Amino acid sequence: MTTASNPAPDTRLAASAASRGSGPAPAPDADGNNPEPGSGTRRGLSERNRPLWMLIPGGVLMIVVIVVPLVLGVYISFLDLDQYSLRQWLSAPFVGVANYIEAITQSGILRSVWLSVSYSALATIVTLPLGIAAAVATQNKYPGRALVRSIFLIPYVLPGFVVATVWRTMFQPSGVISITLHHMGIDPGLFLNGPNTYWVLVFVQIWSSWPFIYLLALSGLQSVDHEVHEAAALDGALWWTKLRYVIFPYLRGPISLAILIGMLNHINNFTLPFVLFGLPAPNDIEVLPYLTYATSFESFRFGLSAGMAVVSLILVAIPLFIYLRAVKLDDAETPGGRK
Amino acid sequence: MRFGKKAALASIATAAALALSACGGGTSGGNSSGGAVNGAGKTLDVFIGKSTTFPQQQQQWMDDTAATFKKNTGADLKFETFSSGNDELTKIQTSAVSGQGPDIYALGTTFTPTAVATGAFAQLSDSDWNALGGKSKFNQSALGISGPDKDHLYAVPFSSRPFVMAYNKNLLKAAGIDKPPTTWNELEQDAKKVNDPSKGIYGMSVGYKDGFSPWKYIWAFSEQQGQKLVDGKNANIANDTVTNAYQTYFGWLTKDKVVDPASVGWTDSQALANFASGKSVFFPMTSISSEVTLDKSAIKDQYDYALMPTSINGSNPNGGTPVASILSGDNMGIASYTKNKDLALAFLKQVTDKDAQINYQKLFGDLPTNQEALATFGSAPHMAGVTDAAGKSYATPFTGAWADIQLALVNVVVQSIPDLSSGNVSDSNLSQRIKTAQNSAQQSLSRAK
Numbered sequence: 155m156t157t158a159s160n161p162a163p164d165t166r167l168a169a170s171a172a173s174r175g176s177g178p179a180p181a182p183d184a185d186g187n188n189p190e191p192g193s194g195t196r197r198g199l200s201e202r203n204r205p206l207w208m209l210i211p212g213g214v215l216m217i218v219v220i221v222v223p224l225v226l227g228v229y230i231s232f233l234d235l236d237q238y239s240l241r242q243w244l245s246a247p248f249v250g251v252a253n254y255i256e257a258i259t260q261s262g263i264l265r266s267v268w269l270s271v272s273y274s275a276l277a278t279i280v281t282l283p284l285g286i287a288a289a290v291a292t293q294n295k296y297p298g299r300a301l302v303r304s305i306f307l308i309p310y311v312l313p314g315f316v317v318a319t320v321w322r323t324m325f326q327p328s329g330v331i332s333i334t335l336h337h338m339g340i341d342p343g344l345f346l347n348g349p350n351t352y353w354v355l356v357f358v359q360i361w362s363s364w365p366f367i368y369l370l371a372l373s374g375l376q377s378v379d380h381e382v383h384e385a386a387a388l389d390g391a392l393w394w395t396k397l398r399y400v401i402f403p404y405l406r407g408p409i410s411l412a413i414l415i416g417m418l419n420h421i422n423n424f425t426l427p428f429v430l431f432g433l434p435a436p437n438d439i440e441v442l443p444y445l446t447y448a449t450s451f452e453s454f455r456f457g458l459s460a461g462m463a464v465v466s467l468i469l470v471a472i473p474l475f476i477y478l479r480a481v482k483l484d485d486a487e488t489p490g491g492r493k
Numbered sequence: 494m495r496f497g498k499k500a501a502l503a504s505i506a507t508a509a510a511l512a513l514s515a516c517g518g519g520t521s522g523g524n525s526s527g528g529a530v531n532g533a534g535k536t537l538d539v540f541i542g543k544s545t546t547f548p549q550q551q552q553q554w555m556d557d558t559a560a561t562f563k564k565n566t567g568a569d570l571k572f573e574t575f576s577s578g579n580d581e582l583t584k585i586q587t588s589a590v591s592g593q594g595p596d597i598y599a600l601g602t603t604f605t606p607t608a609v610a611t612g613a614f615a616q617l618s619d620s621d622w623n624a625l626g627g628k629s630k631f632n633q634s635a636l637g638i639s640g641p642d643k644d645h646l647y648a649v650p651f652s653s654r655p656f657v658m659a660y661n662k663n664l665l666k667a668a669g670i671d672k673p674p675t676t677w678n679e680l681e682q683d684a685k686k687v688n689d690p691s692k693g694i695y696g697m698s699v700g701y702k703d704g705f706s707p708w709k710y711i712w713a714f715s716e717q718q719g720q721k722l723v724d725g726k727n728a729n730i731a732n733d734t735v736t737n738a739y740q741t742y743f744g745w746l747t748k749d750k751v752v753d754p755a756s757v758g759w760t761d762s763q764a765l766a767n768f769a770s771g772k773s774v775f776f777p778m779t780s781i782s783s784e785v786t787l788d789k790s791a792i793k794d795q796y797d798y799a800l801m802p803t804s805i806n807g808s809n810p811n812g813g814t815p816v817a818s819i820l821s822g823d824n825m826g827i828a829s830y831t832k833n834k835d836l837a838l839a840f841l842k843q844v845t846d847k848d849a850q851i852n853y854q855k856l857f858g859d860l861p862t863n864q865e866a867l868a869t870f871g872s873a874p875h876m877a878g879v880t881d882a883a884g885k886s887y888a889t890p891f892t893g894a895w896a897d898i899q900l901a902l903v904n905v906v907v908q909s910i911p912d913l914s915s916g917n918v919s920d921s922n923l924s925q926r927i928k929t930a931q932n933s934a935q936q937s938l939s940r941a942k
Contacts, residue, residue, distance in 0.1 A: 237893050238942040241589045241612040327758035327914070346758065347702070348911030432704050434904040451579055453897050453937065454607065 231460035240456070253461035263445060263462055267469060270442040273352065274420035277359040278413055284360070285367025285412070286405070290397070293375050310365035317362045318429030322346065325354055325430075346431060351439045355427055359420055366419075367412045374408035375401065414477045418470050442466045532568025537836045540584060540595035542823070543574035546785055550856045558844065566839050578604060588828065589613035596831040597840060600648055600824045602638045603889055603899065608826060609640070609647045610893030610942070615829040617646050624835075625649065625842040635862040637888035638820040648824035649841050650862035652853065655882035656709060656818035657798040659768060659776040659783060664694070664795075668774075673799035677714075677741065678806050680775065684751040687774040696751030698773040700764035701906060701913060706778055707742065708902035709819055712889060714738035717804050719811025723890035723898065726941065728934035730902070731927050739905060739927065743918045757914045768792075777801060780821065781858045781879050798878035800885065817885035822859060897937035901930035 231253055233239075239246035257263045292303050309317065324331050325345035335342045345354050378401060386396045424443035427435065433452065435444050446466065450459035544551040559570035573595060575581040581598070588594025589611050600608050608614060617639075622628050628636065631650055640646035658680075660673050668687045674680040684696025700706050715722055720734040729735075746752045753772070756764060765783050768776035769790035776783070778801065787796050803815035825844075827837045843849060850861035851869060860883050861867045871880045889895060905926045912918040 236940065237607055237610045238612075238940075240586060243590055328755040329758075344757065344911055344914050347907065347914070432702075434704070434900055434907045436910075437908055448900075451582065452900050454893075 227460050228464055230457055231464050233457045233460075235455075235457040235460075237454040240454075243456075246457070249457070253458045254465070256458060257461045257465065261445065261449065261458065261462070262440065263442070263465060266440055266442045266445045267465070269352070269438075269440065270421050270466075271469070273356050273359070273439075273441065274417050276356050277363065277420050278416045280356075280360050281364040281367045281416065282409070282413065284364040285369075286371045286409070288364070288368040289371035289375055290401075292372065306368055307365050309362045310369070312362070314362065314423070314425040315429055317358065318426050321354075321358045321361075322430050347436050349438050351431060351436045355430065355439050355441075358426060358430065359423065362426070363416060363419065366416060367409070370408040370412040371405055374405040378404050410477070410480070414473055417473055421466070421470055442469070532566040532833070532836045532839070534568075535833060535836060536569040536571050537562070537597070537833050537840055538571050538573065538595040539597045539599075539840065540573045540575065540581070541599040542581070542601075543576045544857065545576075546782065547857055554853070554856055558849075562840060562843060565843060566836060568833075568836050570840065582607075585611060585613055588830070592830040594828065594830075596828055596833050596837050598826050598828065599651065600826050602820050602822055602824060603895065605638055605648050605824050605826070606641075606891045607893055607896045609891075613828055613830075614647045614826040616640070617649070617827070621838060622646075624838040626845065630845070630847075630864060631862050632864045632867050632883060634884060634886055635820065635822070637886075638891065639824060641891040648826040649845060651823045651825045651841075651845060652857070652859035653820075653822040653862050653867075653883050653886070654780040654782060654859050655821055655879060655886045656778050656780055656801060657878050657882045658801050659779050659787065659796055659798055661768070661771065661774045661792055662795050662797055663792075664771070664774040673775075673797075675800065675802060676804050676806055677802045680777070680802050681745070681749055681751070684745070684775060685749060688751045690750070693772055695753045695773045696749075697745060697775045697777060698759075698764040698768040699745060699752050699756050699777070700759045700761035701746070701757050701910060702759055703761040703764075704903060705899075706761050707906040708899050709778055710742050711735060711738045711902050712819065713801065713816050714741065714805075716816045716887065717809050717813045719809065719813035721890075722902075723892060723895075723934075723938065726938050728898065728931055728938050730898075730934055731924075731931035736924065736927060739909075739918075739923055742906075743909065743913055743923075746913060747916055747918060754914070757910050768796075771795070781860065781875075784858055784875060796875075798875055798882075800878055800881055803885070814887060815885065816887045817882045818887075820886045820888045822862070892938065892941050894934070894937035894941045898934040901933045901937075904933075905930050 230243075232248055232250060233243070233246040234249045234252070235243055235246040288306055292299055292306070323329060326332070327344060327346075329345075331345065332342065343350055345351070382400060383396075386400045391400065422443060423441075424447060427439055427441055427444055428447070431439055433448060435448070442462070443466070446459045446462045449455050449462060555570075555572045559572075562568065562570040575584060578601065581600075581604075584594060585598065585608055598608070598614075632653070635650035635653055636643075636646065639648045639650060658673065664687050665671075665673065665683070668683070670683050670686065674683045680697075686696075687694065688696040712722060715734050715738060718734045718737075720729065720732065722729055722735070746754065746756065753767065756767075759767070761779070765776060765779060765786055767773060769787055769792060771790075771792045779798075781798070787793060800817045803809075803817050804813070809815050825841055827834060827841075831837055844853070845863055847861075847863050847866045850863040850866035853859065854861055854866070854870065860870065860879060867880060867883060870876045890898075892898075905923075908926050909918050909923065912922055
């Protein structure tokens with residue numbers, strides 16, 4: 155996370171400052187002083203003796219809740235762990251990267267990765283303009299705005315399980331969607347089996363996740379100062395010019411965060427495809443979480459599926475890494491964060 | 494600084510204690526020290542599936558069973574419930590790894606081989622069987638899925654839900670047929686006779702999209718033709734018998750057209766709803782649990798259960814077995830880590846005794862595995878076909894790979910549904926999918942230990 159360029163003591167300060175998130179952190183500067191350990195300048199005291207120990211409870215919890223299972227998961231991915239060796243799982247045969255090799259050569263994981271990434275990207279690309287448009291539409295006051303805003307949030311607050319169940323019912327062969335299309339003279343074929351499933355998954359994902367983009371875009375819009383609107387009006391900017399050159403730059407931060415989190419949510423989404431299509435999955439939507447789940451809990455290949463889980467972790471870590479780098483750069487350039 | 498260090502230590506200690514106490518949850522209250530058979534002060538922990546159809550009856554049954562158990566042994570009985578097979582597997586996994594958890598698990602019959610493969614269940618010795626009333630008190634066929642063979646049994650049969658065929662007596666009579674079919678060919682012909690799509694009446698209700706049901710047809714067809722799906726360490730799926738089985742199963746929709754085309758989207762419960770509305774004459778591969786729905790339906794006076802067909806045309810070639818059903822229902826397994834084995838055996842004796850089993854049937858509809866208890870039900874309404882099937886049920890292969898094989902067999906149907914919907918599952922597509930099933934079944938069997 156931190157660039158370990160200099161091993162000087164202030165690396166730790168920078169790290170702790172970064173870990174506090176995007177709050178208005180004072181830029182840690184050495185100020186010419188070199189705060190040696192034990193040296194007694196006042197400034198050094200107040201910064202160096204900050205009660206870092208207070209991080210310990212959180213740190214321990216993080217180790218117990220995140221680090222230990224993660225390390226175990228990675229370790230299990232090197233074991234030939236299945237229902238036969240589960241009982242003495244620590245003595246399950248160590249097979250090195252065999253699980254990874256099997257995952258890549260035999261399990262169809264590459265196809266699953268492609269399905270996951272493409273479906274996730276498609277859903278994100280479509281939700282983006284929807285969310286921004288909705289945010290812009292509810293930015294200015296008008297009668298009933300509160301109601302519209304609440305309605306917009308409905309898909310987001312519904313649990314994924316409910317969303318998937320309702321759509322599954324509607325997409326059934328004799329369900330309301332097929333019947334409606336049939337009356338319009340269109341024969342769409344099956345929605346819950348076969349090639350259409352991919353598009354159904356993308357569609358339902360869009361339906362349930364666009365309000366997230368909307369929320370973040372709205373928060374971005376709220377941070378635009380009144381003066382900026384005034385200045386734009388004085389300069390005679392028309393609505394599109396204003397939107398494009400004045401407002402959108404304000405949205406860049408929140409929107410890129412929304413894109414990132416949206417992508418990750420979609421890639422990790424298991425509930426939606428599982429409830430929509432059940433098990434065994436139609437081949438066309440065998441996304442990564444699905445494959446991992448089936449390998450683990452249908453075939454009981456825990457080692458293999460741990461390997462798959464590690465692969466998907468790496469997959470989601472890539473955009474995360476890029477984003478964190480970007481955020482940190484922003485932070486360093488403009489202390490206090492972008493307004 | 495000093496304060497900081499102390500506080501740090503304190504917080505580490507607190508967090509560690511928290512973490513440890515969190516891990517410690519789930520121990521049964523059982524006293525770890527060994528003792529007399531008398532169970533005073535001990536608790537036996539039993540893990541069973543939650544009944545969604547009969548929640549009140551189940552609570553009542555638990556209370557009554559616990560009271561009797563207390564009277565018999567002096568020990569307390571604690572029930573824990575799981576709501577899905579997955580819940581249970583997770584529990585078995587964590588318990589097997591940590592060596593603590595419930596003393597007894599209810600295990601679905603087809604799940605039993607997988608559960609036994611984890612090594613979490615101890616083999617039952619002759620003296621164990623004697624302690625719970627002897628093997629002979631059970632319906633012998635019900636023991637078929639308690640272990641890989643007669644001499645290696647790991648689980649005690651507790652309840653039985655054989656698969657049967659529900660049929661509509663009135664529709665059958667109206668078509669001039671006086672008794673339900675006994676072969677697949679007859680079933681097809683009878684279904685055709687009743688079939689009248691213009692009135693919305695079809696021959697059969699079939700849940701093609703069901704996540705479990707399809708493999709049972711394929712297994713039954715194959716067994717009846719003398720073709721074992723699993724032969725030792727070899728999967729035997731890519732062959733003509735299995736291909737024919739799938740073709741017949743799909744053919745009801747694509748060739749014979751005796752099934753509502755909408756059924757490509759039906760699970761078994763939707764197919765049951767269709768049958769219950771009087772829109773078909775046969776609902777194959779159902780169990781006594783459908784009685785609850787049917788008794789509330791429009792056809793409550795018109796339906797009955799019959800044996801599933803046991804052959805294609807009256808004979809079973811190649812030494813095939815006239816199987817009517819898989820061995821279905823629940824077993825109970827004693828966890829190998831239990832410290833309350835005597836109590837566990839006493840519990841199993843109690844719930845598999847004749848009267849307890851008769852009572853259980855009356856509450857939940859599941860058939861007894863106790864031979865004497867079973868014999869009392871043959872004449873009850875709707876029960877003739879079902880008790881008949883209980884005696885003609887056969888075990889599915891007892892291998893830890895079975896879950897995978899089941900999944901592979903269903904997967905053939907899942908991937909064929911778009912073809913099925915368009916009216917034709919081509920031979921090449923089918924054989925490709927069967928080949929895939931064969932490979933994954935073989936892969937899983939090769940790993941079996």
